[in-house]
Amino acid sequence: MTAPEAPTTADELRRVGLRVTATRVALLETVRHGNHLGVEAIASGVRQRIGHVSLQAVYEALHALTAAGLVRSIEPPGSPARYEGRVGDNHHHLVCRSCGVVVDVDCAVGEAPCLTAADAHGFSVDEAQVIYWGLCPRCSAHSS
Protein backbone atom coordinates (compact mmCIF):
# COMPACT_ATOMS: atom_id res chain seq x y z
CA MET A 1 0.00 0.00 0.00
CA THR A 2 1.15 3.55 -0.67
CA ALA A 3 2.16 5.99 2.06
CA PRO A 4 -0.55 8.47 3.06
CA GLU A 5 -0.16 11.63 1.02
CA ALA A 6 -0.67 15.15 2.29
CA PRO A 7 -3.97 16.38 0.87
CA THR A 8 -3.64 18.72 -2.07
CA THR A 9 -5.40 22.06 -2.21
CA ALA A 10 -7.83 20.48 -4.65
CA ASP A 11 -8.60 17.71 -2.16
CA GLU A 12 -9.34 20.23 0.51
CA LEU A 13 -11.83 22.00 -1.70
CA ARG A 14 -13.55 18.76 -2.63
CA ARG A 15 -13.67 17.72 0.99
CA VAL A 16 -15.81 20.71 1.90
CA GLY A 17 -18.10 20.20 -1.05
CA LEU A 18 -16.78 22.90 -3.36
CA ARG A 19 -15.94 22.46 -7.02
CA VAL A 20 -12.27 22.54 -7.84
CA THR A 21 -11.49 25.47 -10.10
CA ALA A 22 -8.26 27.19 -10.99
CA THR A 23 -9.52 30.37 -9.36
CA ARG A 24 -10.17 28.76 -6.01
CA VAL A 25 -6.97 26.77 -5.90
CA ALA A 26 -4.93 29.85 -6.74
CA LEU A 27 -6.89 31.95 -4.29
CA LEU A 28 -6.43 29.56 -1.42
CA GLU A 29 -2.70 29.36 -2.07
CA THR A 30 -2.42 33.12 -2.38
CA VAL A 31 -4.17 33.69 0.92
CA ARG A 32 -2.06 31.07 2.65
CA HIS A 33 1.21 32.41 1.39
CA GLY A 34 0.20 36.01 1.97
CA ASN A 35 -0.09 37.82 5.22
CA HIS A 36 -3.56 39.14 5.97
CA LEU A 37 -4.12 40.29 2.42
CA GLY A 38 -6.93 42.54 1.22
CA VAL A 39 -9.22 41.68 -1.68
CA GLU A 40 -7.24 43.66 -4.26
CA ALA A 41 -3.97 42.06 -3.18
CA ILE A 42 -5.55 38.63 -3.33
CA ALA A 43 -6.91 39.34 -6.80
CA SER A 44 -3.49 40.29 -8.10
CA GLY A 45 -1.92 37.25 -6.44
CA VAL A 46 -4.46 35.02 -8.14
CA ARG A 47 -3.88 36.74 -11.47
CA GLN A 48 -0.15 36.21 -11.20
CA ARG A 49 -0.82 32.51 -10.90
CA ILE A 50 -3.54 31.90 -13.45
CA GLY A 51 -4.09 35.05 -15.52
CA HIS A 52 -7.33 36.98 -15.60
CA VAL A 53 -10.01 36.67 -12.96
CA SER A 54 -12.72 39.19 -12.20
CA LEU A 55 -12.86 40.90 -8.86
CA GLN A 56 -16.34 39.46 -8.36
CA ALA A 57 -15.04 35.95 -8.74
CA VAL A 58 -12.57 36.72 -6.00
CA TYR A 59 -15.31 38.04 -3.73
CA GLU A 60 -17.46 35.04 -4.51
CA ALA A 61 -14.69 32.55 -3.86
CA LEU A 62 -13.66 34.32 -0.69
CA HIS A 63 -17.20 34.05 0.63
CA ALA A 64 -17.41 30.40 -0.31
CA LEU A 65 -14.09 29.54 1.28
CA THR A 66 -14.89 31.56 4.36
CA ALA A 67 -18.23 29.81 4.76
CA ALA A 68 -16.46 26.48 4.29
CA GLY A 69 -13.97 27.37 6.98
CA LEU A 70 -10.88 27.27 4.76
CA VAL A 71 -10.09 30.94 5.17
CA ARG A 72 -11.02 33.51 7.75
CA SER A 73 -11.78 37.17 7.36
CA ILE A 74 -10.64 40.01 9.57
CA GLU A 75 -12.41 43.33 9.38
CA PRO A 76 -10.79 45.97 11.51
CA PRO A 77 -12.95 49.10 11.66
CA GLY A 78 -11.81 51.66 9.14
CA SER A 79 -10.07 49.23 6.84
CA PRO A 80 -11.34 46.94 4.11
CA ALA A 81 -11.60 43.23 4.87
CA ARG A 82 -8.48 41.12 5.03
CA TYR A 83 -8.15 37.36 4.78
CA GLU A 84 -5.91 34.75 6.32
CA GLY A 85 -5.38 31.04 5.92
CA ARG A 86 -4.81 30.24 9.57
CA VAL A 87 -8.10 28.82 10.75
CA GLY A 88 -9.43 26.53 13.42
CA ASP A 89 -7.35 27.84 16.28
CA ASN A 90 -8.55 30.60 18.52
CA HIS A 91 -6.05 33.30 17.67
CA HIS A 92 -6.42 37.06 17.49
CA HIS A 93 -4.90 40.13 15.90
CA LEU A 94 -2.73 43.09 16.62
CA VAL A 95 -3.35 46.07 14.34
CA CYS A 96 -1.08 49.09 13.98
CA ARG A 97 -3.00 52.36 14.24
CA SER A 98 -0.49 54.09 12.05
CA CYS A 99 0.45 51.77 9.19
CA GLY A 100 -2.37 49.24 9.45
CA VAL A 101 -0.17 46.17 9.54
CA VAL A 102 -1.81 43.10 11.09
CA VAL A 103 -0.02 40.39 13.03
CA ASP A 104 -1.31 37.25 14.70
CA VAL A 105 -1.31 36.79 18.43
CA ASP A 106 -2.27 33.81 20.46
CA CYS A 107 -5.08 33.92 22.90
CA ALA A 108 -4.35 36.24 25.80
CA VAL A 109 -5.13 33.82 28.59
CA GLY A 110 -4.62 30.09 28.22
CA GLU A 111 -6.53 28.11 25.65
CA ALA A 112 -9.89 29.55 24.84
CA PRO A 113 -11.24 31.51 27.76
CA CYS A 114 -11.68 34.31 25.31
CA LEU A 115 -14.85 32.49 24.46
CA THR A 116 -16.25 33.07 27.90
CA ALA A 117 -17.84 36.40 28.67
CA ALA A 118 -18.29 37.36 32.30
CA ASP A 119 -22.05 37.32 31.82
CA ALA A 120 -23.41 36.17 28.49
CA HIS A 121 -26.87 37.63 29.12
CA GLY A 122 -28.45 34.46 27.82
CA PHE A 123 -26.64 34.63 24.51
CA SER A 124 -25.20 31.44 23.07
CA VAL A 125 -21.75 32.68 22.15
CA ASP A 126 -19.86 30.85 19.43
CA GLU A 127 -16.98 33.14 18.65
CA ALA A 128 -14.91 35.81 20.33
CA GLN A 129 -13.16 38.29 18.15
CA VAL A 130 -10.32 40.23 19.68
CA ILE A 131 -8.47 43.08 18.09
CA TYR A 132 -5.61 44.77 19.89
CA TRP A 133 -4.88 48.30 18.74
CA GLY A 134 -1.51 49.95 19.11
CA LEU A 135 1.65 51.01 17.34
CA CYS A 136 3.97 48.55 15.67
CA PRO A 137 7.68 48.76 16.57
CA ARG A 138 8.54 50.53 13.34
CA CYS A 139 5.83 53.16 13.72
CA SER A 140 6.43 53.83 17.41
CA ALA A 141 10.14 54.32 16.71
CA HIS A 142 9.18 56.74 13.95
CA SER A 143 6.97 58.89 16.15
CA SER A 144 9.37 59.25 19.08
Added chain:
Amino acid sequence: MTAPEAPTTADELRRVGLRVTATRVALLETVRHGNHLGVEAIASGVRQRIGHVSLQAVYEALHALTAAGLVRSIEPPGSPARYEGRVGDNHHHLVCRSCGVVVDVDCAVGEAPCLTAADAHGFSVDEAQVIYWGLCPRCSAHSS
Protein backbone atom coordinates in the same frame (compact mmCIF):
# COMPACT_ATOMS: atom_id res chain seq x y z
CA MET B 1 -20.63 77.80 49.95
CA THR B 2 -22.99 76.03 47.57
CA ALA B 3 -23.22 72.30 47.23
CA PRO B 4 -21.22 70.84 44.32
CA GLU B 5 -23.48 70.47 41.30
CA ALA B 6 -23.44 67.60 38.87
CA PRO B 7 -21.85 68.87 35.65
CA THR B 8 -24.30 69.61 32.87
CA THR B 9 -23.89 68.23 29.41
CA ALA B 10 -22.76 71.68 28.35
CA ASP B 11 -20.08 71.68 31.04
CA GLU B 12 -18.79 68.37 29.83
CA LEU B 13 -18.44 69.69 26.32
CA ARG B 14 -16.62 72.80 27.49
CA ARG B 15 -14.34 70.75 29.68
CA VAL B 16 -12.97 68.87 26.69
CA GLY B 17 -12.54 72.05 24.69
CA LEU B 18 -15.55 71.81 22.42
CA ARG B 19 -18.00 74.58 21.70
CA VAL B 20 -21.42 74.10 23.21
CA THR B 21 -24.04 73.83 20.49
CA ALA B 22 -27.59 72.57 20.51
CA THR B 23 -26.58 69.80 18.12
CA ARG B 24 -23.88 68.43 20.36
CA VAL B 25 -25.85 68.63 23.56
CA ALA B 26 -28.79 66.86 21.95
CA LEU B 27 -26.52 64.31 20.34
CA LEU B 28 -24.73 63.46 23.55
CA GLU B 29 -28.03 63.02 25.36
CA THR B 30 -29.46 60.93 22.55
CA VAL B 31 -26.47 58.60 22.55
CA ARG B 32 -26.55 58.27 26.33
CA HIS B 33 -30.24 57.51 26.50
CA GLY B 34 -30.11 55.22 23.48
CA ASN B 35 -28.70 51.77 23.29
CA HIS B 36 -25.86 51.39 20.80
CA LEU B 37 -27.58 53.53 18.19
CA GLY B 38 -26.53 53.86 14.57
CA VAL B 39 -25.95 57.18 12.85
CA GLU B 40 -29.44 57.38 11.36
CA ALA B 41 -31.09 56.63 14.68
CA ILE B 42 -28.94 59.23 16.39
CA ALA B 43 -29.83 61.79 13.74
CA SER B 44 -33.53 61.25 14.28
CA GLY B 45 -33.12 61.38 18.04
CA VAL B 46 -31.33 64.69 17.72
CA ARG B 47 -34.01 66.02 15.36
CA GLN B 48 -36.72 65.09 17.80
CA ARG B 49 -35.00 67.26 20.36
CA ILE B 50 -33.96 70.30 18.39
CA GLY B 51 -35.45 70.14 14.90
CA HIS B 52 -33.44 69.93 11.71
CA VAL B 53 -29.79 68.89 11.66
CA SER B 54 -27.88 67.58 8.66
CA LEU B 55 -26.52 64.07 8.66
CA GLN B 56 -23.05 65.52 8.14
CA ALA B 57 -23.33 67.56 11.30
CA VAL B 58 -24.12 64.33 13.10
CA TYR B 59 -21.08 62.61 11.60
CA GLU B 60 -18.92 65.58 12.45
CA ALA B 61 -20.15 65.81 16.03
CA LEU B 62 -19.82 62.08 16.49
CA HIS B 63 -16.19 62.25 15.41
CA ALA B 64 -15.51 65.19 17.67
CA LEU B 65 -17.14 63.58 20.69
CA THR B 66 -15.45 60.27 20.00
CA ALA B 67 -12.05 61.94 19.74
CA ALA B 68 -12.80 63.79 22.98
CA GLY B 69 -13.67 60.55 24.70
CA LEU B 70 -17.28 61.41 25.47
CA VAL B 71 -18.73 58.70 23.28
CA ARG B 72 -17.35 55.47 21.91
CA SER B 73 -17.94 53.79 18.59
CA ILE B 74 -18.49 50.12 17.96
CA GLU B 75 -18.09 48.77 14.46
CA PRO B 76 -19.01 45.12 14.18
CA PRO B 77 -18.05 43.77 10.75
CA GLY B 78 -20.99 43.80 8.39
CA SER B 79 -22.92 46.49 10.19
CA PRO B 80 -22.69 50.27 10.17
CA ALA B 81 -21.06 51.99 13.13
CA ARG B 82 -22.93 52.27 16.39
CA TYR B 83 -22.28 54.61 19.30
CA GLU B 84 -22.55 54.39 23.05
CA GLY B 85 -22.16 56.76 25.95
CA ARG B 86 -20.50 54.33 28.32
CA VAL B 87 -16.83 55.21 28.17
CA GLY B 88 -13.74 54.96 30.29
CA ASP B 89 -14.29 51.44 31.52
CA ASN B 90 -12.94 48.45 29.71
CA HIS B 91 -16.13 46.77 28.65
CA HIS B 92 -16.98 44.76 25.58
CA HIS B 93 -19.89 43.71 23.40
CA LEU B 94 -22.08 40.79 22.58
CA VAL B 95 -23.60 40.90 19.09
CA CYS B 96 -26.46 38.74 17.86
CA ARG B 97 -25.68 37.13 14.51
CA SER B 98 -29.34 37.05 13.63
CA CYS B 99 -30.94 40.33 14.71
CA GLY B 100 -27.83 42.43 15.25
CA VAL B 101 -28.70 43.57 18.74
CA VAL B 102 -25.72 44.69 20.82
CA VAL B 103 -25.39 44.34 24.58
CA ASP B 104 -22.62 45.33 26.95
CA VAL B 105 -20.53 42.79 28.80
CA ASP B 106 -17.87 43.32 31.37
CA CYS B 107 -14.36 42.22 30.80
CA ALA B 108 -14.09 38.44 30.69
CA VAL B 109 -11.32 38.05 33.23
CA GLY B 110 -10.81 40.47 36.10
CA GLU B 111 -10.09 44.13 35.48
CA ALA B 112 -8.24 44.76 32.28
CA PRO B 113 -6.21 41.72 31.34
CA CYS B 114 -7.91 41.97 28.00
CA LEU B 115 -5.30 44.60 27.39
CA THR B 116 -2.53 42.05 27.61
CA ALA B 117 -1.76 39.95 24.58
CA ALA B 118 0.22 36.77 25.09
CA ASP B 119 3.01 38.21 22.97
CA ALA B 120 2.69 41.77 21.79
CA HIS B 121 5.41 41.39 19.15
CA GLY B 122 6.91 44.70 20.18
CA PHE B 123 3.68 46.59 19.66
CA SER B 124 2.66 49.17 22.24
CA VAL B 125 -0.94 48.16 22.72
CA ASP B 126 -3.35 50.79 24.00
CA GLU B 127 -6.74 49.19 23.46
CA ALA B 128 -8.27 45.77 23.21
CA GLN B 129 -11.52 45.43 21.39
CA VAL B 130 -13.55 42.34 22.02
CA ILE B 131 -16.69 41.29 20.21
CA TYR B 132 -18.52 38.13 21.14
CA TRP B 133 -20.70 36.69 18.41
CA GLY B 134 -23.67 34.50 19.06
CA LEU B 135 -27.44 34.31 19.18
CA CYS B 136 -29.50 36.38 21.57
CA PRO B 137 -32.08 34.54 23.71
CA ARG B 138 -34.97 35.67 21.52
CA CYS B 139 -33.31 34.57 18.27
CA SER B 140 -32.07 31.24 19.58
CA ALA B 141 -35.57 30.45 20.85
CA HIS B 142 -36.90 31.34 17.42
CA SER B 143 -34.57 29.01 15.54
CA SER B 144 -35.13 25.93 17.70
Added chain:
DNA sequence: CTCGTTAACTTGACTCATTCAAGTTAACGA
Protein backbone atom coordinates in the same frame (compact mmCIF):
# COMPACT_ATOMS: atom_id res chain seq x y z
C1' DC C 1 -21.92 94.98 24.65
C1' DT C 2 -19.79 94.57 19.96
C1' DC C 3 -16.74 92.55 16.89
C1' DG C 4 -13.66 89.25 14.69
C1' DT C 5 -12.02 84.76 14.52
C1' DT C 6 -12.84 80.37 13.54
C1' DA C 7 -15.37 76.13 14.99
C1' DA C 8 -19.52 74.23 13.64
C1' DC C 9 -23.13 73.61 10.34
C1' DT C 10 -25.39 73.35 5.56
C1' DT C 11 -25.93 71.48 0.95
C1' DG C 12 -24.31 68.72 -2.51
C1' DA C 13 -21.04 66.02 -4.97
C1' DC C 14 -18.08 62.09 -4.58
C1' DT C 15 -15.43 57.77 -3.16
C1' DC C 16 -14.79 53.11 -2.36
C1' DA C 17 -15.79 48.48 -0.70
C1' DT C 18 -19.07 45.41 -1.53
C1' DT C 19 -23.35 43.49 -3.59
C1' DC C 20 -26.85 42.50 -7.09
C1' DA C 21 -28.37 41.02 -11.77
C1' DA C 22 -28.32 38.66 -16.06
C1' DG C 23 -26.10 36.00 -19.08
C1' DT C 24 -22.15 32.53 -20.20
C1' DT C 25 -18.90 28.82 -19.16
C1' DA C 26 -17.21 24.70 -17.37
C1' DA C 27 -17.01 21.01 -13.30
C1' DC C 28 -18.49 16.68 -12.48
C1' DG C 29 -22.09 12.95 -11.47
C1' DA C 30 -25.26 10.12 -14.19
Added chain:
DNA sequence: TCGTTAACTTGAATGAGTCAAGTTAACGAG
Protein backbone atom coordinates in the same frame (compact mmCIF):
# COMPACT_ATOMS: atom_id res chain seq x y z
C1' DT D 1 -21.09 12.15 -23.60
C1' DC D 2 -24.50 14.96 -21.69
C1' DG D 3 -27.24 17.79 -18.53
C1' DT D 4 -27.41 20.19 -14.38
C1' DT D 5 -26.00 23.81 -11.93
C1' DA D 6 -22.03 25.92 -9.49
C1' DA D 7 -18.82 29.19 -10.80
C1' DC D 8 -17.40 33.00 -13.60
C1' DT D 9 -17.98 37.33 -16.59
C1' DT D 10 -19.32 42.13 -17.37
C1' DG D 11 -21.66 45.95 -15.84
C1' DA D 12 -24.71 48.53 -12.97
C1' DA D 13 -26.19 49.66 -8.27
C1' DT D 14 -26.03 50.36 -3.20
C1' DG D 15 -24.85 52.54 0.99
C1' DA D 16 -21.83 54.14 4.62
C1' DG D 17 -18.94 57.53 5.03
C1' DT D 18 -15.89 61.56 3.32
C1' DC D 19 -14.61 65.84 0.95
C1' DA D 20 -15.35 70.63 -0.51
C1' DA D 21 -17.02 75.27 -0.50
C1' DG D 22 -19.72 78.46 1.42
C1' DT D 23 -22.66 80.22 5.58
C1' DT D 24 -23.74 80.70 10.46
C1' DA D 25 -23.03 81.33 15.17
C1' DA D 26 -20.07 80.43 19.68
C1' DC D 27 -17.26 82.88 22.49
C1' DG D 28 -12.97 85.43 23.91
C1' DA D 29 -10.80 90.03 23.31
C1' DG D 30 -11.43 94.75 23.47
